Amino acid sequence: MHPEFEKYLKENTNLTPDDIHHISSKAVGKTLRRNELLLQSGNVCKQKVFIAKGLLRTYSIDANGNEHILQFAPEHSWTLDVESYDKEIPAETNMGAVEPTEVLLWHKDDFNNLLSEVPELNKLSQQIISRNIYYSRQRMLTTLSATPEEKYDDFIQRFPKLLTRLPLRMIASYLGISIKTLTRIRHNQLQR
Amino acid sequence: MHPEFEKYLKENTNLTPDDIHHISSKAVGKTLRRNELLLQSGNVCKQKVFIAKGLLRTYSIDANGNEHILQFAPEHSWTLDVESYDKEIPAETNMGAVEPTEVLLWHKDDFNNLLSEVPELNKLSQQIISRNIYYSRQRMLTTLSATPEEKYDDFIQRFPKLLTRLPLRMIASYLGISIKTLTRIRHNQLQR
DNA sequence: GAAAAACGTGGTCATTTGACCATAATCAGC
DNA sequence: GCTGATTATGGTCAAATGACCACGTTTTTC
Structure with a gap:
């Protein structure tokens, strides 16, 4: 059924x-x-x-x-x-x-x-x-x-499968941070 | 009993x-x-x-x-x-x-x-x-x-009786803002 | 498959926020 | 009631954040 x-x-x-x-x-x-x-x-x-x-x-x-x-x-x-x-x-x-x-x-x-x-x-x-x-x-x-970066990392850990299915702005909205902050974090993490 | x-x-x-x-x-x-x-x-x-x-x-x-x-x-x-x-x-x-x-x-x-x-x-x-x-x-x-000020106002509305019983730093800690921000808000509200 | 919409990123700049420190006032505990 | 601890506030400064805008790319939708 x-x-x-x-x-x-x-x-x-x-x-x-x-x-x-x-x-x-x-x-x-x-x-x-x-x-x-x-x-x-x-x-x-x-x-x-x-x-x-x-x-x-x-x-x-x-x-x-x-x-x-x-x-x-x-x-x-x-x-x-x-x-x-x-x-x-x-x-x-x-x-x-x-x-x-x-x-x-x-x-x-x-x-x-x-x-x-x-x-x-x-x-x-x-x-x-x-x-x-x-x-x-x-x-x-x-x-x-948590700091914004910690929130983002926590999100990835907790919901790894959602990461690619969600537009970034929704992740930002869920975490309570601006999309600008989120792209900055991602930018910094790429550098490493 | x-x-x-x-x-x-x-x-x-x-x-x-x-x-x-x-x-x-x-x-x-x-x-x-x-x-x-x-x-x-x-x-x-x-x-x-x-x-x-x-x-x-x-x-x-x-x-x-x-x-x-x-x-x-x-x-x-x-x-x-x-x-x-x-x-x-x-x-x-x-x-x-x-x-x-x-x-x-x-x-x-x-x-x-x-x-x-x-x-x-x-x-x-x-x-x-x-x-x-x-x-x-x-x-x-x-x-x-909410903005920090809105959070504070909301707290007062919701728990009016706790306001005088709690040190400010605990309210700040509950709201997730720094005590500095909280005293700034209070300072501003006094001006009005 | 083409047009339109949504998306991710980056630049700039003003504002907010927090860390640190000092001080006066208040409060707690004996 | 006195003493020491806690508290609220304010100054200063650096850092973090968000608003706004633009641009190139990707994704939807028909």
Whole structure:
């Protein structure tokens, strides 16, 4: 049904084939073109999103029109605007495709049913939440303590596969530094 | 038994007096002097912490000896090093008292038992986790997008009561700006 | 495959920021 | 209440950073 997703579950959980099909059967697939939005600021995030292929980003736009990227979600990861999803309030962020992307979507009600029907899915879900918490903390610490160059190096270490798929300005936006600073760093690193 | 804590639960949950006493009975109280550490980097965080009175901070020290503050936890809030607590691995952060502080501590096993025995406590716990997630996101966004002055103003708005209890250098450390920048901002704001 | 859009880099310059130091005021602890 | 430690502020200066602009290259898109 959704082969990439089933492969992901097979590799990352102890779910039975039956459960996998059950979960999979509640999902709706969607294809996004480059730059297409999956969630627009002001709308409520009503779905859990699994990225089967491609790359999404979550970002917000400030008063000066500058984008600030909160998250990248590549294939085999999940994303959503938690607060909007939980509280059913308008999102303050946008979610868009960095490159052509295929996602699976579950409506909140369906997913909640699955969570109570399938304990192993619940466990996976908790794991993902935990990992996000740990990483957010780490990211905050890096943001507070590292120099721009250290942030960039950390990014490369952590997301080596994203490096070539993202325009530099998005990396800069994710790291909270200007693109000028980033090209300067790259320039200096080439010298060595 | 622990009047501040019981007051907190009475005001913030629907727990029955019996449950409240039950939860309270598993807690151990501890008094911290100013600057005393509750958790030291390298040790495992084995307890959930409720602050009955006073103010804790969670911070890490970087290679240059600079402190970076991840969290302030004033009275009637909870804290812990999540990753260390969950995985039972050494913490990379310190937790110390900013001012004389009284805390309640629950050992992990005891707290887990309480969570399964008392559904309403579980609900509270989930709420607290959710709020932390929402706030972390917001903080990251502010950190990425705001000017130092905006960060400071945001801090005042969000934690008006902490302003007078914290040395400026800790606010600067929390905001990720130098104390020099902070005094400059304050100087400018006085002029107006 | 051609036109248009997006991208990475570099130059210049003004501004912001931080490091270091000194000083006066305030606070903590006995 | 006194003493020593901590704190907030300000000066100076160097370095880092960002805004703006231009240009050549690469990538999209139709």
